[in-house]
Amino acid sequence: MGVAGCGKSSLGAACASALGMALVEGDAFHSQTSLQKMQSGVPLSDADRTEWLAVLARRLAESSGGTVLACSALRRAYRDQLRRASPGLRFVFLELSESDARARVAARLGHVFPVSLVASQFATLESPRGEPGVLTVDALRPLEALSADVCAWLTGTEKE
Numbered sequence: 826m827g828v829a830g831c832g833k834s835s836l837g838a839a840c841a842s843a844l845g846m847a848l849v850e851g852d853a854f855h856s857q858t859s860l861q862k863m864q865s866g867v868p869l870s871d872a873d874r875t876e877w878l879a880v881l882a883r884r885l886a887e888s889s890g891g892t893v894l895a896c897s898a899l900r901r902a903y904r905d906q907l908r909r910a911s912p913g914l915r916f917v918f919l920e921l922s923e924s925d926a927r928a929r930v931a932a933r934l935g936h937v938f939p940v941s942l943v944a945s946q947f948a949t950l951e952s953p954r955g956e957p958g959v960l961t962v963d964a965l966r967p968l969e970a971l972s973a974d975v976c977a978w979l980t981g982t983e984k985e
C-alpha cells in the first residue's frame with residue numbers, strides 16, 4: 826500500500842514471484858469512470874474507492890493460498906474493508922516523501938496517473954503505523970532489498 830509511485834506494483838510483483846503467490850494488481854480493477862477521472866486530474870472519491878475495494882476484497886476472499894495485492898489502500902477505512910474480507914491480512918507500507926513521489930510519477934511515461942494528483946494522495950493518506958500486521962519500509966531502498974525484507978517478515982525468518 827501507499828501513494829501513487831511508491832512502488833506497489835514493482836514490489837508486489839517481486840514478492841509474489843519470490844513467494845510463489847498470485848498477484849492481484851489493484852490498478853487493473855478501477856472502473857472506466859475512475860480511470861477517466863484520474864486521467865483528467867480529478868482525485869477519486871470515497872465512493873469510487875469503496876466500489877473498487879469491494880471488487881478487490883472479493884478477489885482476496887475467493888483466493889486460496891497466499892495472494893499479494895498491490896493496492897493504494899490510503900485510508901484506515903479502506904484497509905479495514907480489505908481486512909474484513911481477508912482476516913489476518915498484512916500490509917506493507919511503502920513510505921516516501923511527496924517530492925520523491927512526484928519525481929517517480931513524473932518519470933513514468935504512458936500511465937493514467939498525472940503528477941498533478943500526487944498532492945491529493947498525500948492529503949488522503951492515513952499512515953497505517955500502529956495498526957496490527959503492518960510493516961513500514963523505505964520506498965527508496967532497492968527493490969531486491971525490499972523484497973527480501975518483506976518475504977522474511979511474511980515467513981517469520983527476519984533477522985533480529
Ligand SMILES: Nc1ncnc2c1ncn2[C@@H]1O[C@H](COP(=O)(O)OP(=O)(O)OP(=O)(O)O)[C@@H](O)[C@H]1O
Pocket residue numbers: 827828829830831832833834835836852895929930932933938964965966967968971
Ligand atoms: N524500490 C525502487 N527503487 C527505484 N525505483 C523504483 C522502486 N520501486 C518502483 N520504482 C519505480 O518507480 C516507479 C513507480 O513504481 P510502481 O509503478 O511500482 O509504483 P506504484 O505504487 O505501483 O504506482 P501506481 O500505483 O501509481 O501505479 C516506476 O517507474 C518503478 O520502476
Ligand SMILES: O=C(O)[C@H](O)[C@@H](O)[C@H](O)[C@H](O)CO
Pocket residue numbers: 827828829830852869874896897898899938946
Ligand atoms: O486510491 C487511489 O487514489 C488510486 O488507487 C491511486 O493510488 C492510483 O490508482 C494509483 O496509485 C495510480 O496508478
